Amino acid sequence: MNHWLYTQAMNNPERIALITGGLELTFGKLYSRAQKVSGHIAALNLPQRIAVQPHNQLSSVIIMHGLILAGREVVTVNTHLTESEVMQQLSSIQVEVLITDRQYTAIHSISPESLLLDADEDTETMTTFEEDDILSIMFTSGTTGVQKAVPQTFRNHYASAKRCRQSFPYDEDSRWLLCLPLYHISAFSILLRSAIEGFTIVLFEKFDAVNVLASIKDQNITHISLVPQTLEWLLDAGLERHQLQGLLIGGAKMDERTLEKSLERELPIYTSFGMTETCSQFITATPEDIAKYPNSVGRVTPDIKVAAPLNGAGEILVKGDNVMNGYLYPQQANATSFTDGFFMTGDVGRITNGCLYVLDRRRDLIISGGENIYPSEIEQVVLALPAISACAVVPIEDDKWGQRPALVYEAPENMDDEIRQVIAGSIAKYKHPVMMKRAHIARTSNGKISRHRVREWLLNEIQ
Known part of the structure; x- marks a missing residue:
């Protein structure tokens, strides 16, 4: 099959593919520049599997498309990792x-500049792909401390784009603002959707609320992907609807306070659930769904189910063409990751009124005296206090009960008393945090709160 970018360049060479830093690039020019990089990669006889640390810049977009055109497997690497962390990832999958x-x-490295500048103007290469060829490899975000290598095929990405288009409508006339890091699946998938569908991407090097708001207003942005934290920053900065047709929220659970603010401004919010293993979002709640079932992530289809529910809650299982075939590393994880053709997401949820509600990560579940405690339930109650900007509930060991919940929160001043008051009448006593700390909360590079790192910090504090 011909590559998606090649098809767009042939069919729509003058359509704008990318706007960034005051520059515009058509699909024809983007393909031409990526094709030169592809030829350079072939001339250097580089291996089949190549890693890249992309920045949200034009050069990275060209190089990533060039790698795909050259028939290479693109391994995306977080730009914030230390050398030892990078080495660990690359060696695990022989890069x-x-x-x-x-x-x-x-590490044997090649600079992006040399790859772009040394590209031969006359070099022409043309590769095709099979649907089950690996397009990309990404490592799970590591919010729990365990990173796994996820291979994503052309079939996975195409199915993901098709599924997204059905639940989060876009077309060739859309203008999608991209401010998430390109090494994450949520951002990388937007690059591929653009190549498949032909819409324009407005790329930001980094998230800046003022500049993003100006772009939404002045550049007729129709679509934008955000995590809850960046949405909250935009709301605080005065976000209005303008030409927006959809704000796709993923990466973490959105608190009710942020959702209420969004709905008050009549913003077209779509909440979603997905992961690296499902090639971006798997299920999406439309504004109509949210109006009826505010905390759900969408309507359940036959390829989604909850396994062995206890009191209505169980592990969320999914299957479909956008789900990976199995981890590259560690391969032994595959033995416990699939059941009867379904992928076991590790997230706990329940199905009510035909809609899916995500409760928490299975490994984040706190078991205290035989009772299940979902950290997000406590966090949602605490976040009802306007002065608290973020919080995380993690387990600490307890001789009597096994585990008890502890709370770390961000606020301008100590709010322990206010927190005790708000939770007293909202949740059962066994769920009350036995310890509270006001501190900066660790996050992953895409803005998700890392309970794993919060717990590590807290245990170090109380030793």
Whole structure:
């Protein structure tokens, strides 16, 4: 099959593919520049599997498309990792070459500049792909401390784009603002959707609320993907609807306070649930769904179910063409990741009124005296206090009960007393945090709160 970017360049060469930093690039020009990089990669005889540390810049977009056109497997690497962390990831899946602008001592690296500048104008290469070829490899975000290598095929990505289009409508006339990091599936999938559908991406090097708001207003942005934290920052900065047709929220659970603010401004919010293993979002709640069932992530289809529910809650299982076939590393994880053709997401949820509600990560569940405690339930209650900007509930060991919940929160001043008051009448006593700390909360690079890192910090504090 011909590559998606090639097809767009042939059919719509003058349509704008990318706007970034005051520059515009058509699909024809984007393909031409990516094709030169592809030829350079072939001339260098680089291996089949190549890693890249992309920035949200034009050069990274060209290089990533060039890798795909060259028939290489694109391994995306977080730009914030230390050298030892990068080495650990690359060695786990036998990657020998990394395209990066950072200086490493023990990694064979190629600078993006040399790859772009040395590209031969006359070099022509043309590769095709099979649906089950690996397009990309990404590592899970590591909010729990365990990273796994996820291979994503062309079939996975195409199915994901098709599924997204059905639940979060877009077309060739859409203008999608992209401010999430390109090494994450949520951002990388937007690049591929653009190549498949032909819409324009407005790329931001980093999230900046003022500049994003100006772009939404002045550049006729129709679609934008955000995590709850960035949505909250935009709301605080005065976000209005303008030409927006959809705000796709993923990566973490959105608190009710942020949702209420969004609905008050009549913003077209779509909440979703997905992961690296499902090639971005798997299920999406439309504004109509949210109006009826505010905390759900969408209507359940036959490829979604909850396994062995206890009191209505159980592990969320999914299957479909957008779900990975199995981890590359560690391969032993595959033995416990699939059942009867379904992928076991590790998230706990329930199905009510035909809609899916995500409760928490299974491994974040706190079991206290035989009772299940969902951290997000406590967090939602605490976040009802306007002065608290973020919080995380994690377990600490308890000789009597096994585990008890502890709370870390961000606020301008100590609010322990206010928290005790708000939870007293809202949740059962066994769910009350036995410890509270006011501190900065650790997050992953895409803005998700990392309970794993919060727990590590807290345990160090109380030792």
